[in-house]
Amino acid sequence: MSTIDTGARRRTTDPRPVITDLIDGDTILSIAGDAWISLVGEDEVLVPLPGPLPGDILSSWVDVVGPWTGSVVLTTARATAEELSRALLRESAPEVLDDEDVADAFGEIANVVGGSVKAALPGPSALSLPQVGNAPLVRNPGDVCRVDVVWRGEPLTISVQGALPPLPVPSPTRENEVSL
């Protein structure tokens, strides 16, 4: 009796790709830079510099579900998120921004950056609606690509992070042992 090799056995044992196999920091920086020019303003630049985030921070993110599953997360000070929202809304920004205005604008930036990151990853993948609040936890520190930037002197991070915990390290089997 012959057996058809569907590849299923190989696929279930293959390690999942981690994000650093698929995209690098320079690509994320370039994607974010394009989004900033389009949404925030032509003269708005992101400078790749690490800077400590303050205590009062806000995150916006979208989830990507596909061959790689995780989130594209923007995090910055709440005040910087408000300034970013005001820059995005330009003259149509209300005098006082409420939480909904900030969630909408900051979320849309995550949506645009996340869409471009998704396009750089193997597909097909699905993109969620943007969310704003406390960033999803990092489940696997080995599946994170993070870029630290400064916008108008304020620190901001863009983290592309896997949603799945690390795979267990395979234990050696008798099959793999080599007799000396």
Added chain:
Amino acid sequence: MRALVIDDSRAMRRIVTGILTDLGYEVRDAGHGGEGLEVLNEGWAPDLATIDWNMPVMDGLQFVSAVRSNPAWRRMTMMMVTSESEHTQIVRALAAGAHEYMIKPFTADAFRDKLALLGLLPQEVAL
């Protein structure tokens, strides 16, 4: 000329509306496809609809399909304006009846170029 801007992000609606208003368009907006259909059902007939893909309630693809199923709205040009940039998604949108596809992020110049390609620049701007 008239345009209907459909996007669940108020910020993005403001950006697209700003570009179109600067070009001389009369613009109305909607927060999802269902609201967009309500505008059309009022009898307000736009020359152009710009449509986000991922929206709650009724997404962009459902809106395009609904418009295409009604012969009364056949003259309206539909342009997807979305962060969905996978080739398969673009093909799906065009197959459903969208005429053009604009990937976010975009610049005002790129938006204007798309409208020129579609023959939808108001005459005084095109000259």
